[in-house]
Amino acid sequence: xxxxxxxxxxxxxxxxxxxxxxxxxxxxxxxxxxxxxxxxxxxxxxxxxxxxxxxxxxxxxxxxxxxxxxxxxxxxxxxxxxxxxxxxxxxxxxxxxxxxxxxxxxxxxxxxxxxxxxxxxxxxxxxxxxxxxxxxxxxxxxxxxxxxxxxxxxxxxxxxxxxxxxxxxxxxxxxxxxxxxxxxxxxxxxxxxxxxxxxxxxxxxxxxxxxxxxxxxxxxxxxxxxxxxxxxxxxxxxxxxxxxxxxxxxxxxxxxxxxxxxxxxxxxxxxxxxxxxxxxxxxxxxxxxxxxxxxxxxxxxxxxxxxxxxxxxxxxxxxxxxxxxxxxxxxxxxxxxxxxxxxxxxxxxxxxxxxxxxxxxxxxxxxxxxxxxxxxxxxxxxxxxxxxxxxxxxxxxxxxxxxxxxxxxxxxxxxxxxxxxxxxxxxxxxxxxxxxxxxxx
Amino acid sequence: xxxxxxxxxxxxxxxxxxxxxxxxxxxxxxxxxxxxxxxxxxxxxxxxxxxxxxxxxxxxxxxxxxxxxxxxxxxxxxxxxxxxxxxxxxxxxxxxxxxxxxxxxxxxxxxxxxxxxxxxxxxxxxxxxxxxxxxxxxxxxxxxxxxxxxxxxxxxxxxxxxxxxxxxxxxxxxxxxxxxxxxxxxxxxxxxxxxxxxxxxxxxxxxxxxxxxxxxxxxxxxxxxxxxxxxxxxxxxxxxxxxxxxxxxxxxxxxxxxxxxxxxxxxxxxxxxxxxxxxxxxxxxxxxxxxxxxxxxxxxxxxxxxxxxxxxxxxxxxxxxxxxxxxxxxxxxxxxxxxxxxxxxxxxxxxxxxxxxxxxxxxxxxxxxxxxxxxxxxxxxxxxxxxxxxxxxxxxxxxxxxxxxxxxxxxxxxxxxxxxxxxxxxxxxxxxxxxxxxxxxxxxxxxxxxxxxxxxxxxxxxxxxxxxx
Numbered sequence: 001x002x003x004x005x006x007x008x009x010x011x012x013x014x015x016x017x018x019x020x021x022x023x024x025x026x027x028x029x030x031x032x033x034x035x036x037x038x039x040x041x042x043x044x045x046x047x048x049x050x051x052x053x054x055x056x057x058x059x060x061x062x063x064x065x066x067x068x069x070x071x072x073x074x075x076x077x078x079x080x081x082x083x084x085x086x087x088x089x090x091x092x093x094x095x096x097x098x099x100x101x102x103x104x105x106x107x108x109x110x111x112x113x114x115x116x117x118x119x120x121x122x123x124x125x126x127x128x129x130x131x132x133x134x135x136x137x138x139x140x141x142x143x144x145x146x147x148x149x150x151x152x153x154x155x156x157x158x159x160x161x162x163x164x165x166x167x168x169x170x171x172x173x174x175x176x177x178x179x180x181x182x183x184x185x186x187x188x189x190x191x192x193x194x195x196x197x198x199x200x201x202x203x204x205x206x207x208x209x210x211x212x213x214x215x216x217x218x219x220x221x222x223x224x225x226x227x228x229x230x231x232x233x234x235x236x237x238x239x240x241x242x243x244x245x246x247x248x249x250x251x252x253x254x255x256x257x258x259x260x261x262x263x264x265x266x267x268x269x270x271x272x273x274x275x276x277x278x279x280x281x282x283x284x285x286x287x288x289x290x291x292x293x294x295x296x297x298x299x300x301x302x303x304x305x306x307x308x309x310x311x312x313x314x315x316x317x318x319x320x321x322x323x324x325x326x327x328x329x330x331x332x333x334x335x336x337x338x339x340x341x342x343x344x345x346x347x348x349x350x351x352x353x354x355x356x357x358x359x360x361x362x363x364x365x366x367x368x369x370x371x372x373x374x375x376x377x378x379x380x381x382x383x384x385x386x387x388x389x390x391x392x393x394x395x396x397x398x399x400x401x402x403x404x405x406x407x408x409x410x411x412x413x414x415x416x417x418x419x420x421x422x423x424x425x426x427x428x429x430x431x432x433x434x435x436x437x438x439x440x441x
Numbered sequence: 442x443x444x445x446x447x448x449x450x451x452x453x454x455x456x457x458x459x460x461x462x463x464x465x466x467x468x469x470x471x472x473x474x475x476x477x478x479x480x481x482x483x484x485x486x487x488x489x490x491x492x493x494x495x496x497x498x499x500x501x502x503x504x505x506x507x508x509x510x511x512x513x514x515x516x517x518x519x520x521x522x523x524x525x526x527x528x529x530x531x532x533x534x535x536x537x538x539x540x541x542x543x544x545x546x547x548x549x550x551x552x553x554x555x556x557x558x559x560x561x562x563x564x565x566x567x568x569x570x571x572x573x574x575x576x577x578x579x580x581x582x583x584x585x586x587x588x589x590x591x592x593x594x595x596x597x598x599x600x601x602x603x604x605x606x607x608x609x610x611x612x613x614x615x616x617x618x619x620x621x622x623x624x625x626x627x628x629x630x631x632x633x634x635x636x637x638x639x640x641x642x643x644x645x646x647x648x649x650x651x652x653x654x655x656x657x658x659x660x661x662x663x664x665x666x667x668x669x670x671x672x673x674x675x676x677x678x679x680x681x682x683x684x685x686x687x688x689x690x691x692x693x694x695x696x697x698x699x700x701x702x703x704x705x706x707x708x709x710x711x712x713x714x715x716x717x718x719x720x721x722x723x724x725x726x727x728x729x730x731x732x733x734x735x736x737x738x739x740x741x742x743x744x745x746x747x748x749x750x751x752x753x754x755x756x757x758x759x760x761x762x763x764x765x766x767x768x769x770x771x772x773x774x775x776x777x778x779x780x781x782x783x784x785x786x787x788x789x790x791x792x793x794x795x796x797x798x799x800x801x802x803x804x805x806x807x808x809x810x811x812x813x814x815x816x817x818x819x820x821x822x823x824x825x826x827x828x829x830x831x832x833x834x835x836x837x838x839x840x841x842x843x844x845x846x847x848x849x850x851x852x853x854x855x856x857x858x859x860x861x862x863x864x865x866x867x868x869x870x871x872x873x874x875x876x877x878x879x880x881x882x883x884x885x886x887x888x889x890x891x892x893x894x895x896x897x898x899x900x901x902x903x904x905x906x907x908x909x910x
């Protein structure tokens with residue numbers, strides 16, 4: 001896909017850049033099973049204490065040991081004294097690999113026709129050669145959720161590492177949840193709501209609250225029906241009833257109705273949140289709320305029901321004119337105080353690299369710094385039920401970053417990246433263009 | 442309600458400053474980032490008559506001065522955003538290709554909450570400019586963020602006027618519509634980058650003739666003056682060097698095209714807006730003497746942003762181009778200090794160089810650096826106090842001064858929230874009571890629409906309950 005855009009752009013695109021980045025990955029991967037020791041950094045485990053002057057032994061893609069005097073015959077050693085090792089950051093909501101240039105429809109595969117598409121899988125179409133991947137990981141983000149976003153049931157989101165030749169080398173989980181844009185009575189005509197508005201106009205509908213109510217009730221009823229059907233389908237399949245034909249849509253919903261996988265539900269207002277929680281309760285499904293602007297209003301409910309939240313960008317505008325100017329900045333701190341489990345994300349693709357600053361802003365407005373870091377490492381891993389990521393502990397996957405300081409600060413440089421135990425290049429399209437043009441006489 | 446709330450806020454903020462205009466203010470125990478003269482640790486600033494009267498480790502303050510103890514916080518010049526669209530009731534006049542007669546200053550809404558929100562991010566001055574729908578847009582309006590004042594009082598006194606130009610995908614769009622809902626819009630020339638150049642050259646050709654006619658009239662004193670043309674007037678001002686030309690553009694080829702066009706007509710481009718590929722022609726931009734006002738790291742959202750790199754500012758600065766950062770966005774404008782901090786990473790700017798991209802450099806680009814952009818004696822006391830170094834992502838604004846008056850105070854803002862919430866509740870209650878008194882006839886008049894497409898005539902009561910909250 002990248003190449004097609006390049007052809008369109010002809011002279012304005014650097015064809016070799018994507019290949020160069022891949023080559024860099026490849027070179028490192030040759031030495032895959034040679035043990036690696038990061039020697040003598042301050043290790044920020046996130047799950048436990050910060051460990052000064054500590055080395056990390058990496059073997060077969062995993063963190064094998066932490067210690068001060070690690071010695072392993074044949075290991076490659078990297079001197080990282082004076083630097084810091086953190087777990088790779090996790091961006092819990094993006095469209096990486098599904099969108100290349102957001103304004104160009106041909107480069108976007110986030111949604112399809114129809115309102116109910118549980119069978120659609122981000123996993124199958126994520127482009128491992130996307131130029132965004134090396135750009136985003138250069139900022140210390142090693143794992144992202146790549147998520148579809150259309151209709152009511154959008155499809156299945158994948159959790160991927162940002163390195164690999166194919167999706168199977170990248171995928172942490174092919175599917176970590178069913179993305180559902182929970183029906184809302186709040187009409188969103190801003191970003192992403194334009195098409196809906198147009199459809200309403202074409203159908204001669206003028207909107208208004210009663211119209212919104214009807215649409216809402218219809219969609220919720222439809223959603224419920226899908227889940228009902230999926231339950232029956234699961235029972236029938238389990239009973240090996242002979243005349244039950246395979247249904248790909250219902251089959252895709254089985255892990256959700258069996259409680260094996262959560263619904264990743266996009267919601268916005270307090271009313272949406274209450275409705276979504278009540279729906280999940282009645283349907284007995286697990287739910288993770290995505291980008292709930294008003295989560296602070298329903299913090300008590302979320303705590304009570306133990307529902308985790310993936311917040312959208314902290315650096316955003318308050319939704320209502322009368323809201324305090326810092327409401328999105330201080331929402332994470334409010335949720336923290338209420339005991340709600342949450343991760344922080346960016347959404348989208350072009351700003352996905354700025355995840356760390358979304359977390360830092362929350363810390364500036366009352367969230368403890370260590371909690372801000374957890375919101376982009378340990379907590380998203382926990383929310384997705386991925387035990388092997390999110391902190392530095394023996395036995396976990398070696399997704400690590402080496403920095404010269406606090407990764408949540410803009411000024412900090414990411415010096416090295418380790419993904420799945422392999423060193424991955426920090427090179428990318430932007431650095432290549434910089435090198436090329438700074439050298440212009 | 443909006444106006445009422447705004448007024449309420451104004452009244453409350455009005456009480457914040459306390460000091461009368463005549464009373465000097467001393468800010469002490471401050472880490473001062475002057476931008477022009479380095480950092481003064483644990484220093485003081487004396488403000489008199491809205492101007493900076495003294496800056497240093499210690500300053501002689503009169504006994505009647507109001508003392509503000511900054512308690513080791515950081516003071517920097519108020520942030521200047523050279524590209525904003527907030528507080529304008531209209532952004533684009535896109536029906537025509539040359540809309541140079543339009544004036545943003547005529548459509549300023551002083552009550553837009555965006556202004557207060559940006560103030561809370563340390564912004565004290567912004568250039569509100571026309572949109573980028575046409576090759577030649579409209580006239581700009583430089584504002585000081587004197588929240589609570591009238592539109593006229595917001596305007597930056599004596600700021601040299603500017604005119605917006607736009608290249609590339611945005612002006613092309615009206616000539617090559619695509620996507621939903623736009624197919625019925627009549628096409629408007631230009632639809633290509635070639636057409637954009639043509640429209641600008643044509644306009645300046647007319648403007649040059651217009652200027653010639655006037656020059657001739659003034660020299661010869663003919664009986665009838667040339668007819669005034671409000672479209673060509675601002676372009677003639679650009680040709681005479683009395684109005685700045687600000688050019689929105691992304692790709693290096695079209696930026697270069699415009700530089701050559703400006704040379705052809707003998708005017709200067711003051712600065713490029715965005716200029717995301719400006720780094721590719723930094724030499725040519727430096728030779729022309731144009732500046733660039735860019736994003737720190739926006740990229741990839743459209744085709745002409747595909748080669749955008751966060752090192753743009755670094756390459757430009759190294760080649761001698763005056764670089765600033767801008768927001769173009771009511772959200773981004775709230776953390777321009779963090780955008781500047783990215784330049785420490787992307788291109789190893791020093792702290793001062795990074796801070797200059799959001800203070801002194803935009804002031805120079807807008808031609809207002811004699812008044813604002815650094816903490817120097819004689820300049821306007823436009824200051825932002827941060828609780829930590831403003832290039833840290835953990836920093837937040839605690840106070841903002843414009844002309845020596847406090848226009849944002851976080852402590853006051855927090856205190857006012859309760860009163861504001863109460864007022865909102867009262868207004869809501871009032872509205873509810875009024876609704877209860879209203880006869881129900883109005884509701885009956887609403888047409889009953891068709892049955893829900895699910896085919897059910899009526900939903901079970903359970904779902905109705907769900908709906909109405």
